Amino acid sequence: MMDTPDIVVIGGGNAALCAAIEAAEAxxxxxxxxxxxKPYRGGNSRHTRNFRCMHDGPLSVLVDAYEEEEYVADxxxxxxxxxDEGLARLAIRSSQECLPWMEAHGVRFQPSLxxxxxxxxxxxxxxxxxxxxxxxxxxxxxxLGVEVRYDAHVTHLELEGDRITRVDFDHExxxxxLSPRAxxxxxxxxxxxRNWLARAWGPAAKNFLxxxxxxxxxxxxxxxxxxxxASVGDPTQCxxxxxxxxxxxxxxxxxxxxxxxxxxxxxxxxxxxFYDEGEDVWPKRYAIWGRLVAAQPDQVGHVIIDAKSINxxxxxxxxxxxxxxxxxLAEMMGLSAGKVAATVADFNAACGDTSSxxxxxxxxxxxxxxxxxxxxxxxxxxxxxxxGYSLRTxxxxxxxxxxxxxxxxxxxxxxxxxxxxxxxxxxxxxILGQGYLAGFGMTIGTVFGRIAGKEAAAYANAA
Amino acid sequence: MQxxxxxxEEARRQAEICNACRYCEGYCAVFPALQAERAFxxxxxxxxxxxxxxxxxxxxxxxxxxxxxxxxxxxxALAELRxxxxxxxxxxGGLARAFQRSGTMIAAACVLGFAALFLAARALPADGExxxxxxxxxxxxxxxxxxxxxxxLSLAVSLRRYWSHVxxxxxxxxxxxxxxxxxxxxxxxxxxxxxxxxxEDEDRFxxxxxxxxxxxxxxxxxxxxxxSSGTVLHYIFDAPAPYSLWSLPKLLxxxxxxxxxxxxxWLAALKFRADPELGAPRAWGGEMGFVLLLAFVAWxxxxxxxxxxxxxxxxxxxxxxxxxxxxxxxxxxxKMAHGFYxxxxxxxxxxxLEAR
Ligand SMILES: Cc1cc2nc3c(=O)[nH]c(=O)nc-3n(C[C@H](O)[C@H](O)[C@H](O)COP(=O)(O)OP(=O)(O)OC[C@H]3O[C@@H](n4cnc5c(N)ncnc54)[C@H](O)[C@@H]3O)c2cc1C
Ligand code: SF4
Ligand code: SF4
Numbered sequence: 001m002m003d004t005p006d007i008v009v010i011g012g013g014n015a016a017l018c019a020a021i022e023a024a025e026a027x028x029x030x031x032x033x034x035x036x037x038k039p040y041r042g043g044n045s046r047h048t049r050n051f052r053c054m055h056d057g058p059l060s061v062l063v064d065a066y067e068e069e070e071y072v073a074d075x076x077x078x079x080x081x082x083x084d085e086g087l088a089r090l091a092i093r094s095s096q097e098c099l100p101w102m103e104a105h106g107v108r109f110q111p112s113l114x115x116x117x118x119x120x121x122x123x124x125x126x127x128x129x130x131x132x133x134x135x136x137x138x139x140x141x142x143x144l145g146v147e148v149r150y151d152a153h154v155t156h157l158e159l160e161g162d163r164i165t166r167v168d169f170d171h172e173x174x175x176x177x178l179s180p181r182a183x184x185x186x187x188x189x190x191x192x193x194r195n196w197l198a199r200a201w202g203p204a205a206k207n208f209l210x211x212x213x214x215x216x217x218x219x220x221x222x223x224x225x226x227x228x229x230a231s232v233g234d235p236t237q238c239x240x241x242x243x244x245x246x247x248x249x250x251x252x253x254x255x256x257x258x259x260x261x262x263x264x265x266x267x268x269x270x271x272x273x274f275y276d277e278g279e280d281v282w283p284k285r286y287a288i289w290g291r292l293v294a295a296q297p298d299q300v301g302h303v304i305i306d307a308k309s310i311n312x313x314x315x316x317x318x319x320x321x322x323x324x325x326x327x328x329l330a331e332m333m334g335l336s337a338g339k340v341a342a343t344v345a346d347f348n349a350a351c352g353d354t355s356s357x358x359x360x361x362x363x364x365x366x367x368x369x370x371x372x373x374x375x376x377x378x379x380x381x382x383x384x385x386x387x388g389y390s391l392r393t394x395x396x397x398x399x400x401x402x403x404x405x406x407x408x409x410x411x412x413x414x415x416x417x418x419x420x421x422x423x424x425x426x427x428x429x430x431i432l433g434q435g436y437l438a439g440f441g442m443t444i445g446t447v448f449g450r451i452a453g454k455e456a457a458a459y460a461n462a463a
Numbered sequence: 464m465q466x467x468x469x470x471x472e473e474a475r476r477q478a479e480i481c482n483a484c485r486y487c488e489g490y491c492a493v494f495p496a497l498q499a500e501r502a503f504x505x506x507x508x509x510x511x512x513x514x515x516x517x518x519x520x521x522x523x524x525x526x527x528x529x530x531x532x533x534x535x536x537x538x539x540a541l542a543e544l545r546x547x548x549x550x551x552x553x554x555x556g557g558l559a560r561a562f563q564r565s566g567t568m569i570a571a572a573c574v575l576g577f578a579a580l581f582l583a584a585r586a587l588p589a590d591g592e593x594x595x596x597x598x599x600x601x602x603x604x605x606x607x608x609x610x611x612x613x614x615x616l617s618l619a620v621s622l623r624r625y626w627s628h629v630x631x632x633x634x635x636x637x638x639x640x641x642x643x644x645x646x647x648x649x650x651x652x653x654x655x656x657x658x659x660x661x662x663e664d665e666d667r668f669x670x671x672x673x674x675x676x677x678x679x680x681x682x683x684x685x686x687x688x689x690x691s692s693g694t695v696l697h698y699i700f701d702a703p704a705p706y707s708l709w710s711l712p713k714l715l716x717x718x719x720x721x722x723x724x725x726x727x728x729w730l731a732a733l734k735f736r737a738d739p740e741l742g743a744p745r746a747w748g749g750e751m752g753f754v755l756l757l758a759f760v761a762w763x764x765x766x767x768x769x770x771x772x773x774x775x776x777x778x779x780x781x782x783x784x785x786x787x788x789x790x791x792x793x794x795x796x797x798k799m800a801h802g803f804y805x806x807x808x809x810x811x812x813x814x815x816l817e818a819r
Contacts, residue, residue: 039529039530110655113486127489128490129524130526132523253484253527254484255484314483315482315483317480
C-alpha cells in the first residue's frame with residue numbers, strides 16, 4: 001500500500017483515470033481514491049456511450065469532418081451562449097487528439113449505435129459502452145503502477161494558504177490522512193445528494209431519480225466551497241431528462257429512457273396536458289421534458305399512446321401498461337378516468353389531416369384550436385389497445401462546480417492553489433453554464449483530466 | 464421439445480434490457496439479431512443462444528451486472544438456454560441431458576469403449592502388421608462405420624428439429640458461404656474489435672481462447688483428413704497401414720494430433736481459470752469431460768505411433784480406439800454438438816440478414 005504517493009487523484013471515473021494515466025506516464029507515483037466499491041467503480045462514466053470529437057477529416061470510426069467552428073456553434077446553440085468560449089475551444093480542439101490517445105490506452109470505438117444515426121458524424125461510440133472504457137483505463141493504470149483504493153471516501157482537503165496540505169478519507173471503517181505533493185479532484189457533481197438537490201430545487205427534488213452513480217454526493221465539492229475555493233455555476237442548474245417513472249432511484253442509466261413522447265399525449269396527475277409533445281424530434285427535447293415534469297404536481301407525467309404508435313420508437317426496459325379503453329388505462333395509472341377520457345377526446349377532436357404523418361421528421365401534422373397545441377405527429381389516439389408509461393425527472397449531473405483555468409488549476413480569491421487541479425463533471429460548470437451537448441461531458445473529462453494529470457505531475461516532479 | 468420455462472423467461476428478461484441499451488452491439492452477431500426483434504418468442508431466444516459463443520465481453524462491459532438490481536449476466540442466461548435447447552432437440556432424447564452435464568458419464572462411456580475394444584481385440588481376428596496385428600482392418604470398420612454414421616444421423620435429426628423450431632427457410636449457397644465464412648475466420652471470437660474475448664481473466668481481452676479453439680479445430684480436421692487419406696490409400700491404392708512418416712496419413716495425422724492434443728489441454732486450462740458462473744454451471748463438468756476426452760484421443764493416438772514397436776501396443780490401441788469410439792458415439796450429446804448448432808444458427812442468421 002502506497003503511503004507516500006506524489007499525487008492523489010480523487011474519483012474513479014473518466015476524468016480521474018485520464019489524469020492518473022498522464023501523471024503516471026510522466027513518472028509520478030499516483031494513488032486513486034475511489035468512493036465506490038469495485039463493481040460500481042467509474043461513476044457516471046460507466047453509463048456513457050460516446051464522446052463528441054472534432055475532426056478535420058475521417059478519423060477512426062468518424063466519417064467526414066466535424067470542424068472546430070461547427071462544434072463551437074453547436075455548443076453555443078444549446079447553452080444559449082452561457083459558455084466560456086476560451087475553455088470550450090480548448091476542449092474542442094484537443095478532442096481530436098484525444099481519440100487516438102484513447103485508442104492507444106485501450107478504448108475501442110464503433111460506428112454510432114443503431115437508433116442514433118444523427119450522431120454518426122459527431123460522436124465516437126465506445127464499443128461496449130462507458131464501462132468497457134473504464135475497464136480499459138483501469139487495466140492501463142494497473143500496468144503503469146497506479147494504486148487504486150476502492151471504498152475510499154474523501155471527506156476533506158486541508159487548504160493552507162495556497163496549498164493543499166492534507167487529504168482526509170474514510171476507508172474500511174477508519175479515517176486516514178495523506179499528504180501528497182499534488183491533488184487532482186475528479187469526483188463529479190453533487191446530484192446524488194438529494195438533500196443538496198432539495199436545497200437548490202425545493203421539495204420537488206425528493207421525487208427526482210438519479211440516472212447515474214449514487215456516489216457523486218459532492219462531498220469534496222462542498223468541502224472546497226466551504227474553504228472559499230473559486231466556484232462557478234448556478235446550484236439550481238442541473239441536466240435532467242424525462243425518464244421512465246419506474247426506473248430505480250439510482251444508476252438506472254440509459255435503458256430508462258423513453259422515446260415515445262412525440263407520438264403521445266402526456267397528461268399530469270390531474271389528467272391534463274401541459275406542453276406541446278410534438279415540438280421537436282425527441283433527442284432535442286428530452287432535456288426540457290425533465291424540467292417540464294419537475295414542474296407538475298408530484299413531479300410525474302403520464303404518456304398515452306395507441307396501438308398504431310407502439311413500434312415507432314426504441315423499445316424501453318419496462319413494459320407499458322396496456323388496456324382496451326382509455327378509461328381502463330387511466331384507472332391503471334391511478335388517474336381520473338373521466339378526466340383523462342375528456343382530455344383524449346378533446347385532443348382527438350383537434351386532430352386534422354394525418355396523411356403526411358412521418359415519424360422520423362418534423363411532419364407538421366398538428367392540432368388546431370387546442371391549448372397547448374401539438375405541432376407535429378398529432379394523430380388521434382383511437383386504436384386499442386392503449387398503452388401508458390409514466391415519466392419522472394431523471395437528473396444526469398449538476399452544473400455548480402470548481403472554477404478552473406486553461407491548466408485545470410483551481411484557485412481562491414487570492415490566486416491559484418499551487419497544487420490543486422480539477423477535471424470532469426466537477427469543473428464542467430467552468431465551460432457549460434447551462435444546456436448540454438450529447439457527448440461533451442466525456443470530452444471535458446478526457447481533455448481536462450489529461451491536462452490536470454500532466455500539470456500535477458510536472459508540479460510534483462519539480463517539487 | 465420443450466425448453467425449460469425458467470431459462471426462457473430469464474433470457475427474455477435480459478434480452479429486453481439489452482434491447483433498450485444496445486451498448487454491446489459491436490461485440491458479436493447476437494446483438495444485431497436481438498435488436499431486430501421487439502418481443503422475443505422462445506424460438507428467437509433459442510436462436511440468440513446458439514449465436515452466442517460465451518466470450519463474456521458483454522458481461523464485463525455491462526453496467527447492470529450484480530449487485531445492480533437488473534442483475535444482467537447475458538452469457539450465463541444464453542448458455543443455460545443453449546444447453547437446454549441441445550437437451551431438447553437431441554435424439555434419442557435423454558442422452559444429451561446425461562452427457563452434456565456430466566464429465567463422469569463421459570468418463571464412464573470411455574471406460575466402456577476401452578472394454579469393448581479390449582474384448583474385440585481378444586475375440587476378433589487380426590490380419591496384418593502394426594495395429595492390424597492386434598485388430599483386423601475389417602473388424603475396425605465393422606465397429607467404427609456404424610459408430611460414425613449413427614451419430615451423424617442423430618445430429619441430422621437434432622438439427623432438423625432446431626431448424627423447424629427457429630423457423631428456418633430454404634438454404635442457399637450464399638447462406639452457407641456466410642456461415643462457413645464466419646466460422647472459419649472465427650469472426651465472432653475476435654470480439655468485434657479484434658482484441659479477443661474476456662474469458663479467463665475478468666475484463667482482460669485475450670486471444671487465448673480463439674487460438675486454442677483454432678488449434679483444436681484445425682488439429683481435429685487434420686486428424687480426420689489423415690484417417691480419410693488412410694481409407695483412400697487402403698481401398699483405392701491397396702496400401703494398408705502402417706504408413707511411413709512421409710506418407711499422407713502421417714503428414715496430416717502427426718501435426719493434427721499435436722495441435723488437437725495441445726489445443727484441448729490449453730482449452731481445459733482456460734476453462735479452469737474462467738468463472739463458471741458466467742457460463743452454464745450445470746454443464747461445466749460435461750464440457751470439461753469432453754475437452755479432456757479430445758485431449759485423450761489426441762495423445763493416445765500419438766502414443767500409438769511412438770510406441771508402435773513396443774509390447775504396450777495392444778493396450779494403447781484399445782485405449783485409443785476406445786476413446787475414439789466414445790468420442791464418436793457421444794458426438795450428438797456432448798459439447799461436440801455445439802459446432803453443428805452454431806453453424807446452423809449462423810445459416811439462419813444469414814437468412815435474417817438477407818430478409819432485412
Ligand atoms: C446515464 C448517463 C449517460 C451519459 N451518457 C453520456 C455520453 O454518452 N457521453 C457523454 O459525454 N456524457 C454522458 N454522460 C455524462 C457523463 O457521464 C459525465 O459527463 C462524465 O462521466 C463525467 O466524468 P467524471 O470522471 O467527471 O465523473 P464520474 O465518472 O461521475 O466520476 C466521479 C467519480 O468520483 C467518485 N467520487 C465521488 N465522490 C467521492 C469522494 N468523496 N471520494 C472519492 N471518490 C469520490 C465517484 O465514485 C466516481 O468514481 C452521461 C451521464 C449519465 C448519468
Ligand atoms: S449486456 Fe449490459 S451493456 Fe451490454 S447491451 Fe446488454 S444491458 Fe447493455
Ligand atoms: S458472451 Fe460474447 S458472444 Fe455471447 S452475447 Fe455476450 S458478447 Fe455476444
